[in-house]
Amino acid sequence: MKSNFTSFVRKETLHILRDRRTMLIVLLIPVVLMVLFGFAISTEVNEVRIAVVAPERTDGVREAVERIVRNDSFAFCGYITEDRIDPMLRTGRVDAVAVFAPDYDRRRLQAASGTPQPPLIQLILDASNVNTAGTAAAWLQGVLLGEASPQTLFETRMLFNPRMKSAFNFVPGIMGLIFILVCAMMTSVSIVREKESGTMEVLLVSPVRPFRIILAKMIPYFAISCIVLILILLLARYLLGVPMSGGVAGIFAMSLLYLVLSLALGLLVSTIARTQVAALLISAMVMLLPILMLSGMIFPIENLPRFFQWVSAVVPARWYIDAMRRMMIQGASMADVWVDGAVLLAMAGLLLGVSFRKFNDKLE
Amino acid sequence: MEAIEVKGLSKRFGAVQALDAVTFSVHPGELFGLIGPDGAGKTTLFRLLATLLSPDSGEARVGGCDIVRDYRAIRSRVGYMPGRFSLYGDLTVEENLRFFAALFGVEVEASYDLIAPVYRQIEPFRRRRAAKLSGGMKQKLALSCALIHRPEILFLDEPTTGVDAVSRSEFWEMLDSLRQHGMTILVSTPYMDEASRCDRIALCNEGRVLGIDTPEALVRRFEGRLYAIRADAMFALLAAARRIEGVEACYPFGETHHLVAGADFDMRRLARELGPMPGLHIEPAEATIEDVFIQWMKR
Amino acid sequence: MNEAVISVHELTKRFGDFTAVDRISFEVFRGEIFGFLGANGAGKTTAMRMLCGLSRPTSGCGRVAGCDIVRQSEEIKRHIGYMSQRFSLYDDLTVRENIRLFAGIYGLSRRETGTRSDDLLRRLDFASEGNTLVGALPLGWKQKLAFSIATLHRPEVVFLDEPTGGVDPLTRRQFWEMIYEAAAGGTTLFVTTHYMDEAEYCSRVSIMVDGRIRALDTPAHLKQQYATRSIDELFRLLARGAQRSE
Numbered sequence: 001m002k003s004n005f006t007s008f009v010r011k012e013t014l015h016i017l018r019d020r021r022t023m024l025i026v027l028l029i030p031v032v033l034m035v036l037f038g039f040a041i042s043t044e045v046n047e048v049r050i051a052v053v054a055p056e057r058t059d060g061v062r063e064a065v066e067r068i069v070r071n072d073s074f075a076f077c078g079y080i081t082e083d084r085i086d087p088m089l090r091t092g093r094v095d096a097v098a099v100f101a102p103d104y105d106r107r108r109l110q111a112a113s114g115t116p117q118p119p120l121i122q123l124i125l126d127a128s129n130v131n132t133a134g135t136a137a138a139w140l141q142g143v144l145l146g147e148a149s150p151q152t153l154f155e156t157r158m159l160f161n162p163r164m165k166s167a168f169n170f171v172p173g174i175m176g177l178i179f180i181l182v183c184a185m186m187t188s189v190s191i192v193r194e195k196e197s198g199t200m201e202v203l204l205v206s207p208v209r210p211f212r213i214i215l216a217k218m219i220p221y222f223a224i225s226c227i228v229l230i231l232i233l234l235l236a237r238y239l240l241g242v243p244m245s246g247g248v249a250g251i252f253a254m255s256l257l258y259l260v261l262s263l264a265l266g267l268l269v270s271t272i273a274r275t276q277v278a279a280l281l282i283s284a285m286v287m288l289l290p291i292l293m294l295s296g297m298i299f300p301i302e303n304l305p306r307f308f309q310w311v312s313a314v315v316p317a318r319w320y321i322d323a324m325r326r327m328m329i330q331g332a333s334m335a336d337v338w339v340d341g342a343v344l345l346a347m348a349g350l351l352l353g354v355s356f357r358k359f360n361d362k363l364e
Numbered sequence: 365m366e367a368i369e370v371k372g373l374s375k376r377f378g379a380v381q382a383l384d385a386v387t388f389s390v391h392p393g394e395l396f397g398l399i400g401p402d403g404a405g406k407t408t409l410f411r412l413l414a415t416l417l418s419p420d421s422g423e424a425r426v427g428g429c430d431i432v433r434d435y436r437a438i439r440s441r442v443g444y445m446p447g448r449f450s451l452y453g454d455l456t457v458e459e460n461l462r463f464f465a466a467l468f469g470v471e472v473e474a475s476y477d478l479i480a481p482v483y484r485q486i487e488p489f490r491r492r493r494a495a496k497l498s499g500g501m502k503q504k505l506a507l508s509c510a511l512i513h514r515p516e517i518l519f520l521d522e523p524t525t526g527v528d529a530v531s532r533s534e535f536w537e538m539l540d541s542l543r544q545h546g547m548t549i550l551v552s553t554p555y556m557d558e559a560s561r562c563d564r565i566a567l568c569n570e571g572r573v574l575g576i577d578t579p580e581a582l583v584r585r586f587e588g589r590l591y592a593i594r595a596d597a598m599f600a601l602l603a604a605a606r607r608i609e610g611v612e613a614c615y616p617f618g619e620t621h622h623l624v625a626g627a628d629f630d631m632r633r634l635a636r637e638l639g640p641m642p643g644l645h646i647e648p649a650e651a652t653i654e655d656v657f658i659q660w661m662k663r
Numbered sequence: 664m665n666e667a668v669i670s671v672h673e674l675t676k677r678f679g680d681f682t683a684v685d686r687i688s689f690e691v692f693r694g695e696i697f698g699f700l701g702a703n704g705a706g707k708t709t710a711m712r713m714l715c716g717l718s719r720p721t722s723g724c725g726r727v728a729g730c731d732i733v734r735q736s737e738e739i740k741r742h743i744g745y746m747s748q749r750f751s752l753y754d755d756l757t758v759r760e761n762i763r764l765f766a767g768i769y770g771l772s773r774r775e776t777g778t779r780s781d782d783l784l785r786r787l788d789f790a791s792e793g794n795t796l797v798g799a800l801p802l803g804w805k806q807k808l809a810f811s812i813a814t815l816h817r818p819e820v821v822f823l824d825e826p827t828g829g830v831d832p833l834t835r836r837q838f839w840e841m842i843y844e845a846a847a848g849g850t851t852l853f854v855t856t857h858y859m860d861e862a863e864y865c866s867r868v869s870i871m872v873d874g875r876i877r878a879l880d881t882p883a884h885l886k887q888q889y890a891t892r893s894i895d896e897l898f899r900l901l902a903r904g905a906q907r908s909e
Binding site: 004007008011014015018019197198199201202203204205206207208362363 | 415444448450467469
Binding site for chain 3: 400401402403404498499500525526527528529530531533554555556557569598599602615616617618619654657658661662
C-alpha cells in the first residue's frame with residue numbers, strides 16, 4: 001500500500017502546482033509583507049527635535065545645549081517648563097525632552113571626580129517609533145555630556161510605548177497568520193473541493209482508509225509551509241536584522257508544532273463545511289479574525305478588555321506569536337517558552353483527535 | 365447467491381422520505397436498470413449500496429456482504445460512478461486513470477484488457493486535462509476509472525443524463541460488452557427509452573419501486589387498450605379525447621397521442637365519439653415502458 | 664400563420680479559429696413549436712445565445728420578435744421569455760415572491776402583476792401554494808411554474824433550454840400541454856431537448872451537426888425523407904457523422 005500513498009501525495013502536489021495563481025499568492029504574500037516592513041522600519045535618526053527643561057541655565061547646561069545645536073542630527077526647540085513636557089511630546093512638536101537636575105553643575109563635577117551620583121539628566125522620549133527612540137536616546141547621552149560619560153548619570157523614560165515593543169514584532173504576527181492561511185485554509189478548501197466535485201464519493205468507496213487520503217493531502221501543504229517558514233526566517237534575519245538569539249532550532253520546532261496544529265484546524269473545518277465558499281467563510285471568521293484581533297499581533301493582549309483576554313487564550317496564534325516574539329526578538333530559549341509550547345501541543349493533540357474522529361468515511 | 369439483495373430499505377432526509385421500504389434483488393451477471401425521474405430515490409439507493417450512507421431501516425447485501433457490517437469489504441469489490449462528474453478536472457486523462465488505479469492498489473496495465481473498449485476511445489487525448497473533455501468523453505473516462513480494479517459489481521448512477529442521444533447509445537453498447545465479462549451492473553436512468561437495454565428493470569418513483577420485471581414482461585402488464593391517435597389539430601384532439609366517457613387517459617406521445625381505454629372500448633366507438641376531425645387517424649398501439657410508468661404512477 | 668417571428672440569415676459565430684455556429688439560416692413562424700436539436704457541442708447553446716441578444720454574431724444577421732439581433736439586442740430581451748433547466752427560479756423565495764420579482768424585472772404594473780399572478784396560480788392549480796418556498800416544491804411543479812413565469816409578460820417568443828430534464832413522464836406531458844396551449848395562443852416556442860420523443864411534439868425540428876443545420880422540416884417529412892421510423896433514429900443517423908464534440 002506504500003506505493004499508493006506516494007501516488008496520493010503526487011496527485012495532491014499536481015493539484016497545487018497546476019493552481020499557479022494560488023501558489024504564487026501563498027509564496028508572495030509573506031515576501032511582500034516582510035519587504036514592506038523592512039522598508040518601513042527605519043533605524044536612521046534624522047532631526048530629532050529636542051526641548052530642554054532646566055531650572056537654572058548654568059554654564060554646564062549651556063554647554064550641553066550648545067552641543068545639541070551644533071549637531072546635525074538634532075534640532076534644538078528651546079527651553080520649556082516642566083508642565084509643558086507632556087503636551088509637547090503628545091502633540092509631536094518635540095521627539096525628546098532633556099530634564100536637567102537643579103544642581104547639575106556641582107554634581108557633575110562630583111561625578112567626574114568619582115563620587116557616585118543619582119541621575120543628573122532625565123531623558124523623556126516619544127517611543128512610538130521604537131527604533132528611532134532607542135537610537136536617539138543613545139546619541140543624546142553622548143552628545144549631552146560631550147566625552148564618554150558614565151551612563152549612570154542618565155535616567156531614560158520612554159513614553160507611549162514603555163516596553164519598546166519593536167516593529168520586529170510584526171514578523172511573528174505575519175508567521176502566525178500566513179501558516180494558518182496556507183495550512184488551515186488551503187487544506188480545508190482542498191478537501192471540501194473533493195466533496196463538492198463528487199470525487200470524495202469515489203475516494204470513500206475504495207478500500208483506502210480515509211485517514212491515509214487526508215494525510216496525503218496534508219503533506220504537500222506542510223511542505224509549502226516549511227518553504228514559507230524558511231523564506232520568512234531568511235528575510236527576517238538578513239533583510240530586517242531580527243536577532244533570533246533564541247536559537248533557530250527552537251524557532252523551527254515551535255513552528256512545526258504550529259503547522260501541525262493549523263493542519264488539524266483545516267481538517268476540522270473541512271468536516272463541517274460542505275462547500276468551498278463555506279470553508280473559506282468559516283476559515284475567515286474562526287481563524288483570521290481572531291488572529292488579527294486577539295493574538296496580540298496588532299493589539300497587545302494586556303490592553304484588551306478582561307473578557308477578550310480570556311477569549312484570546314483559546315486562539316492558538318496567541319501562544320505561537322508570543323513564543324516567536326520571545327525567541328526571535330528577546331532571545332528567549334526553548335526552555336523559557338515552555339508554557340507556550342505546552343499549550344500549543346495540547347491544542348494540536350485535541351484538534352487532531354477531534355477532527356479525525358469527526359472525519360467520516362460516510363457521507364452523513 | 366444474489367449479487368445484490370435489498371430488503372425493505374428506507375432512508376429519510378428531514379421531511380423527505382427518499383427511499384421507502386424498497387425491496388429487489390439483482391442476479392449475478394445481470395444488467396439491472398433503475399428507471400425513474402429525479403426524486404425517485406435512485407441516487408440515495410446507490411449511496412446506500414456503495415456504503416456511503418447508512419439506512420434508517422431494512423437491510424441490503426452486496427456481493428454477499430452486509431452494507432452496514434461489512435462495508436469495508438464491499439468497497440474493494442464494487443466500482444462506483446456517481447451521477448456528477450467525479451474526476452479531477454485539473455489532472456490529465458492519464459493522471460486520473462493512474463490515480464484511481466493507485467487508489468485500489470492495482471496497475472493500469474493489469475486491467476487494460478477490461479477497460480480497453482472504453483479507454484481506447486479517449487486514449488488519443490490522454491494528455492488533455494479532464495475538465496477540457498466533452499460530456500461523452502468525460503463519461504468514458506469516469507467509466508474507465510470505475511472499472512480499473514476489475515470490480516465484481518458496477519454501480520452507475522445516471523451515466524447518460526445530459527449526454528446527447530448518440531453518446532448515450534454508445535455508452536449502452538459499452539455496458540453490453542462489459543456484461544459479456546460477467547460483471548453485474550446496476551444502472552439508473554431517467555430516460556424510459558433506455559429501459560429496453562437492460563435485462564431487468566425496476567420502475568421507481570418518489571422513493572418507491574412501482575414494479576420489477578424484464579422490459580418485455582413489464583410492458584405486457586399494461587392494463588386496458590391503447591390507441592395511438594392523430595389529427596391535424598393535435599391540441600384540440602387531446603381536449604376532445606379527454607371529454608369522452610370511458611377514456612381513462614390521453615396524453616401526448618411522440619408524434620401521436622396515446623389514449624388508454626377499457627377493454628370494451630373499440631376503435632369504431634372511439635372514432636364515432638371523437639366525431640369528424642380533419643386528418644383523424646386511429647390505430648391500436650403497443651404499450652411502452654413509459655405507458656406502464658404513467659399508468660402505475662397514477663395508482 | 665406565415666409571419667416569421669424569428670428569421671436568421673447566414674448567422675455565424677467564431678471563437679478564435681473555431682467556428683461554433685457556421686452560416687445557419689432559418690425562419691420560425693408565429694405560433695410554431697420549433698425543436699432545436701443537436702449533439703452536445705454542435706453549437707445549439709451558442710446559436711440560442713445570439714438569438715436572445717446575449718452574444719454578438721461574428722457575421723450574418725437576424726431578427727427576433729421584430730428586433731435586429733445585432734443592433735437591438737437590449738430591445739429583444741423585452742419581447743422574449745427564457746427558461747432553462749439549470750436556472751429558473753429562486754429556491755429561497757416563495758412562489759408569489761418569485762412571480763412578483765420577475766413581473767418587476769419585466770416592468771409589469773402592480774395591477775397587472777396582481778391579476779396575472781392570481782390567474783397563473785389558478786391555472787396551475789397552485790392557489791394554495793402561493794406562500795410555499797419554491798425550493799420545497801417537487802421538480803415537475805417547479806418547471807411548470809418556471810414556464811408560467813417565463814411567459815408572464817406575454818412574450819412573443821419563449822426560449823426553452825432543456826426544460827424537462829429529469830422530470831417524470833407524466834409531469835413532462837403536462838408540461839408539453841402547457842407548451843401546446845401557449846402555441847395555440849399565438850406564442851412562438853423555441854425548444855431544445857435531449858428527449859427525442861419530445862422532438863416529435865414539435866411543429867418543425869432542426870438538427871444541428873458541427874455548427875451547421877443538417878436537416879429542418881416537420882417531423883413527419885423528415886422521417887419520410889430519410890426513411891427512418893423516428894426522430895431518434897434520424898438524429899443518431901445524422902449526429903453520428905459529427906466530427907467534433909463539445
